[in-house]
Amino acid sequence: DGGITQSPKYLFRKEGQNVTLSCEQNLNHDAMYWYRQDPGQGLRLIYYSQIVNDFQKGDIAEGYSVSREKKESFPLTVTSAQKNPTAFYLCASSISDKSTEAFFGQGTRLTVV
Amino acid sequence: AQSVTQLDSHVSVSEGTPVLLRCNYSSSYSPSLFWYVQHPNKGLQLLLKYTSAATLVKGINGFEAEFKKSETSFHLTKPSAHMSDAAEYFCVVSLPPYQAGTALIFGKGTTLSVSS
Numbered sequence: 001d002g003g004i005t006q007s008p009k010y011l012f013r014k015e016g017q018n019v020t021l022s023c024e025q026n027l028n029h030d031a032m033y034w035y036r037q038d039p040g041q042g043l044r045l046i047y048y049s050q051i052v053n054d055f056q057k058g059d060i061a062e063g064y065s066v067s068r069e070k071k072e073s074f075p076l077t078v079t080s081a082q083k084n085p086t087a088f089y090l091c092a093s094s095i096s097d098k099s100t101e102a103f104f105g106q107g108t109r110l111t112v113v
Numbered sequence: 114a115q116s117v118t119q120l121d122s123h124v125s126v127s128e129g130t131p132v133l134l135r136c137n138y139s140s141s142y143s144p145s146l147f148w149y150v151q152h153p154n155k156g157l158q159l160l161l162k163y164t165s166a167a168t169l170v171k172g173i174n175g176f177e178a179e180f181k182k183s184e185t186s187f188h189l190t191k192p193s194a195h196m197s198d199a200a201e202y203f204c205v206v207s208l209p210p211y212q213a214g215t216a217l218i219f220g221k222g223t224t225l226s227v228s229s
């Protein structure tokens with residue numbers, strides 16, 4: 001089945017550590033996105049990528065980094081500079097940057113301990 | 114500025130009664146509009162979308178929505194609620210020129226509770 005796979009489902013991070021969230025898609029989509037979800041705030045865009053080896057900052061990119069070395073993969077690193085990283089993280093993809101419909105992964109819940 | 118307002122943060126209904134989740138948008142353009150559903154600790158699933166064809170849009174699981182340009186609304190309805198409909202619902206606006214990511218504007222969500 002085609003889809004978007006995020007791993008792990010749950011992730012715990014100690015203060016001062018960097019952690020990387022995985023996002024893989026086999027839909028052959030060009031565009032990929034990372035969103036952060038906090039209770040009552042909807043989804044906020046962290047980073048997006050329109051094509052391999054290119055990515056752009058979203059609304060809340062500070063403290064995060066990404067790479068797009070392969071079309072099917074768009075990992076997100078939450079760095080120690082992110083002061084409040086506890087949240088639910090969603091990865092999405094769309095056919096191209098001109099497409100209006102996004103397909104979402106099942107999410108990763110990150111907790112700082 | 115473009116925006117999406119979901120008028121109710123929480124809606125409670127009884128099983129078998131109608132569901133109405135309200136969404137208003139503000140846009141200088143003709144938007145594409147979507148409703149997504151999210152069950153706890155899950156990703157978002159597309160329920161339905163409006164892309165300038167018929168103003169009454171039918172989606173999955175018996176949901177439908179009507180685009181009313183004069184009222185700038187895109188309310189989600191279902192004639193008879195089921196227990197499995199309990200979830201969070203997001204109204205989303207996509208604006209031209211359809212640039213990646215930033216053109217998707219999310220409402221803050223409406224939590225639907227269904228009681229037996």
